[in-house]
Amino acid sequence: MTFTETAPLRRNKGFEETHRELIETAVRLISEKGADALSISALARAAGVNRTTVYYHFENREVLIAAVKTWSSKQLAKAFRPVAPQGERIDYITRFVLDNPELIKMWFEDFISAGDIRDRYPEWDGLVASVAERLAAEGCEADSEVYCVMLLTSAFIGPRVFRNSVRPDEDADTIVRRFRIERQRLLKQTGLLADETI
Template sequence: MKLTRRPRDPVATREAILEAASALLARAGPEGVSLSEVAQAAGVNRGTAYQHFETRENLIAATVEWASDKMFRAVFGDPATIGERQVENVDPADLTERLADFAMSNPELCRVWLLQVLASPDPAADPFWREYVGSIGRFAATDLAEPGVDAEVLSVIVLSGAFMWPVWAGAHAQDSEERGELARRFARECMRLSMYGSMQHARFPAIAERLAAKPVSPPR
């Protein structure tokens, strides 16, 4: 009986390589990444890794782009429909919760993205950054915002906090349920600061009511 060779799945292989690269980037930084190490971690041979990414630089760039797309879809939705979104119709509390939940579930991915994009000479080339800071800028231009909001500074503050908070969670949470509670704590406090900082809080009574409810208790 002749055995047939199972066809390779290039999409799954690429995904495995990018996942391995993101973990190595988070642990060792760009200078600590090599295609050989990534291939080994992904469970593929070095030749296969080179077929997908010819150089280390290409791999790092692709990993950041991959992370950006995952965050974009989790926080904003399908990039193909983003043009339909009106900032006045977005629930900022829900968006903040989605960001906190994604960061808690994907801490290494988020830290890789943050460090690479903030160090980039052109952060606006990244789709997630462009949409995030752009949405704050569009919000700041409406009468829903307090005057003088600096969209770039606010974006760095919120994203840095969201992507570093899981470090605290890793040291203080015992299981996924506790990590989920910590994500909700972060989202709540971030929303409270925005409500009484960058937002015209009187225009958001539903969010004020949510914040007035009993907060999530910190773990003992």
């Protein structure tokens, strides 16, 4: 289905399911056309619901955009939780960045804006504490907050710079593999590489 096609109307879904589907549809629309193209009407058409349903979930476009940013923060935070092997987590975030350039652009604009990072990236304190603990265990005296800023910046900007300006001829799988190898090499140097081989 393209951006301008209208999905058939659906009824009788639970609030949470509809809410999730609306956010996922908004993410898709942003990825296809950019954040400026997202409107309540466009979302209603793409999701196959009436505008009243969208307004029931999101008071206005700003609330919808905030929900999309929260969703993207949660998706990005998955890569920093040790619930999967480190290589898989590195691959996940690199592919997410490559597959969702408009979403990452929107998220990163918030990330560099003035104000408390915890308001835009609720997982910040947990990330910093986890990194500080690992650095201390390895006897590394690095500044965990600065390290985390550098980690996030390279994770969110690096793959796009590489694809757009360095090697536009390379496919996503190759870029993901190359970034995994180099990130693991850097993490190994600071003692943050999990017990895995490069």
